[in-house]
Amino acid sequence: MSTRSILGLIYLVQGLQQLGEDPQPVLARHGLSLDRLDPTTRIDRTRELRIYADLAEAVRDPLAGLKLGGFYGLAGYGPLVMLLMTCGSAYDALQAGIRYQRLTYIFGTLSFEPGEQLSALVLTPMAMEARAFRFRVDGEVSGTYKLVRDMQVSLGLDIRAERIDMPCPRPPEAAAYEQYFGCPVSFGHTQARFWIRNEHLRLRLPSADPNAHGMYRAMCDQQLVAQQASTETLADRVLTHLGLFSGSYPNAEAVAQSLGLSERTLRRQLSDEGHNFRDLLAQARYAKAQHLLKHTTLSTEAIAQQLGYAESAAFIHAFQRWAGMTPSAFRAR
Template structure:
C-alpha cells in the first residue's frame, strides 16, 4: 500500500483527545506515543489502517468520525492545496484532486460522476468491518467536505453540497449528519457522494495561475513517487517506525513488541537482512540530524534534544563519528559539499 505522512494520523489522534476519547492504550500496543510522533515522517499505510481499526473498537461516540473532519487543517495537505487553488475552476480542481488523491488522508477511492443538473464527487470506501467502516467513511467524507469548504473560503466563495449520500444504513443519529453538513443526507447508498450544482463547477478561481499550477503539479508528482516506496523488509519497517519518533526513541524490546515479535526474533531477522538495531537507530538519528541542521535554524542544543540526547556533547560526539565533522561545521559547509551519504553512517556508532 505504500506510505504517507504520519501527519494525518496525528490530526486524528489530536481530534480524538479533544473530543474526549483516549487513544493512548491503542497507541501503546502499537509502540507509539502521540507526543513523540514526528509529523514529517512516513507511516506504512497498512499499519496506519490497523491503528484506525483498533481505535474504532474502543470509541464511545458513534458520530465521532463525523466530528473528526474538523481537525484536518488545510495547510496539512501541503502542495496539493496550492495545486487546487491555482486551477482555472472547480471542475479542474476536482480532476486534480482525483488525480492526486493519494496525497489526501483518504483510504477510499475518489472519482467524479457527472449529471445533467447535479454532479457528484464520489468516494468508494475500502471494505472494512462495520464499526471501522462507519468510522473511516464518516471521517473521510467530513474531511473531504471540510477541505472543499476551506478551499472555497480561501476563494471568497460559500457553496454547499445539495445532498450527501452515505454508504451504510440510516443510523439513530442521522439528524446529526444533516446538521453537520447543512444539507439533506441520504443513507443506504452503495457509495458516498457529495452532490454539487453544475454551475458551481465553471466558476473561475481568482487565484488561477497556470505557471504556478505547473510548479505545484511537479511537487505533487514528487510526493507520489515518495509515497510509493515499499517497506518490504523488516529493516525498512523498523527504520520507518523509529523515524516517527522525536525527543526519544523506543528500545529494541519495545520495537519488537510493536511488531508482535520477541526481541530475539527481531534481532535475528534484522541480522539475516544484514542489519542490526543499533545501526538502524543511528541511521535514523543521522538522517534527522542532517535535515535539522540544513533546513532549520535550531541551535545545536535543540537539535540534540530533538534526537533524544540528554546532553549536546553526546550528540556532537556521535555526529562527528557519523560525518567526520562537528554539527556546526556541517551546517556551515557549502550545500554542494557532500560529507557522507545520509543513509550510510559509519559502522559501530556509539551507544547513547
C-alpha cells in the same frame, strides 16, 4: 509496503483527545505515543489501518468519525492545496483532486460522476468491519467536506453540496449529519457522493495562476512518484485488507473487488509473486492470533471466534501448524 505522512494519524489522535476520548491505550498497544510522534515521518499504510480499526473499537461517541473531519488542517495537505487553488475553475480543481488523491489522508477511492444538472464527487470506501467502516467513512467524508469548505473560505466562494449520500445504514444519529453538512443526507448507498450543481463547477477560481499551478503540479508529481516507487506488492495489499477483519473473512472474490481486480487477475498476479490467496489468509489469521495472544486476555475460544473458527480445537490445531506450539504455550512464552 507503501507509506504516507503520519500527519493524518496525528490529526486523528489529537481530534479524539479534544472530543474527550482516550486514544493513548491503543497507541501504546502499537508501541506509539502521541507526544513522541514526529510529523515529518511516514507510516506504513497497513499499520495505520490497524490503528484506525482499533481506535474505532475504543471510541464511545458514535459520531466521533463525523466530528474528526473538522480537525484536519488545510495546511497539512502541503503543495496539493496550492495546486487545487491555482486551478482555473472549480471543475478543474475537482479533477486535480481526484488525480492526486493519494496525497490526501483517505483510504477509499475518489472519482467523478457527471450528470445533466448535478454531478457528484464519489468516494468508494475501503471495506472494513462494520464499526471501523462507519468510523473511517464518516471521517473521510467529513474530512473531504472540510477541505473543500476551507478552500472556499480562502477564496471567498460558497459552493455547497445539494445533497450527500452515505454508504452505511441510517444511524439513530442521522439528524446530526444534515446539521453538520448543511444539506439533505441519505443513507444505505454503496458509495459516498457529494452532489454539486454543474453551474457551480464552472465557477472560475479567483486565485487561478497557470504558472504557479505548473510549479505545484511538478511538486505533487514528485510526491506521487515517490509513493508509487514503493515496493508494495499485491500480496502486501491483500494482507492489509485481510488484517482489517475478524470473525469472518472475505473470500478471494470479495477481496479482488475491493482492490479493483477480477478474482482471476488477483489469483494470477498472486501466483506470479509466488503466493496464493489461501496461504495469505492463513498468514493474516496467524498475525491476528499473535497480536491477540500478546496484547489481550481473551480466551482461546474467543480468539478462535475472532479468527473465524467454529471450534477452538480447529484454531489450536492451525496455530500449532503455524507456530510449532499451542496458543497457551505461545502466550506463556
